[in-house]
Amino acid sequence: MKLLLIFAVCLAAARAYNVPDLVPRYVGMPVLANKGPNGRITNGQKAAASQFPYQVGLSIKLGVLSSSWCGASLISSNWVLTAAHCTVDAKSIIVYLGATVRTSPEVKYTVSKSDIVVHGDYNKRTLKNDISLIKIPSTSFTNQIKAVKLPAISKTYSTYVGDEVVASGWGLTSDKANSVSNSLNYAYLQIIPNTVCAKTYTxxxxxxxxxxxxxPMGTSTCQGDSGGPLVLVSSGVQVGLTSFGAEDGCQAGHPAAFTRVTSYLDWIKENTGVSY
Incomplete structure (x- = not known):
């Protein structure tokens, strides 16, 4: 019921602005493994072991009978970065580290609501400030578990327009799928100007x-990828985290929207001490 209410609020807000219905890219549970040989982020590729050691999976308990699945990234030995819409109503979260097969992580922690930091100005209606942090026990790095790099704090930042990026996650592999993938998948994408994105969402x-x-060609993030990392191919620096898309489908060709990490570096440093 809570999942339905969250979707209803976001969709109602989008209709009020006369834009395509926004869908936060998380998915309800229970989830079943996608057993097909080509399981992937829509039109993406299957990840190899240790290819994305910063990738984190989140199994989020929302109530007695409701839960959801999201992605996230490891930004230090004891902090995880994800989307606010994934965690704002969480009662507890199981954090999966070092997994390529979703159900087989190297390390798994259960954290409580008190370990979650949601941005104080997060807006459920518009998904503005869609960012949150999760504190986990200090974790040793391995080949399969490593922190992603964040941009260095600066007075000015690149827009990254035209840069190639890679998104990863266990989200739905097509608009017809009804469960997240059991295999970690990824897709190469290109950053576009916000003015172009605003033509779809305003x-x-x-x-x-x-x-x-x-x-292009239906290659995109999808439900279940929310909170997951968007990383520059050239440098391995995380510049975004999956936030929302349009309701008419992940493969419909609309831009996919992310939270811009450079807008929140000071907030991340203030809450975690992590900076570059």
Whole structure:
């Protein structure tokens, strides 16, 4: 019921702005393994072991009978970065580290609500400030568990327009899928100007704190990928985390929207001490 209410609030807000219905890219549980040989982020590829050691999976308990699945990234030995819409109603979260097969992590922690830091100005209606942090026990790095790099704090930042990025996660592999993938998948994408993204969602939704990518040939993030990392191919630096798309489908060709990490570096440092 809570999942339905969250979707209803977001969809109602989008209709009020006369834009395509926004869908936060998480998915309800229970989830079943996608056993097909080509399981992937829509039109992406299957990840190899240790290819994305910063990738984190989140099994989120929302109530007695309701839960959801999201992605996240490891940004230090004891902090995880994800989307606020994934964690804002969480009662507890199981954090999966070092997994390529979703159900077989190297390390798994259960954290309580008190370990979650949701951005104080997160807006459920517009998904503005869609970012949160999760504190976990200090974790040793291995070949399969490593922190992603964040941009260095600066007075000015690149827009990254035109840069190639890679998104990863266990999200739905097609618009017809009804469960997240059991295999970690990834897709190469290209960052587009916010003005182009706003033609789909309007400037009321797309803010400077968002970053968007094109989704050619139906290649995109999808439900279940929420909170997962968007990383520059050239440098391995995380510049976004999966936030929302349009309701008419992950393969419909609309831009996919992310939370822009450079807009929140000071907030991350203030809450975790992590900076570059």
């Amino acid at each position: 400037s009321l939704i797309v803010k400077s704190s968002n970053i968007c990518v094109s989704t």
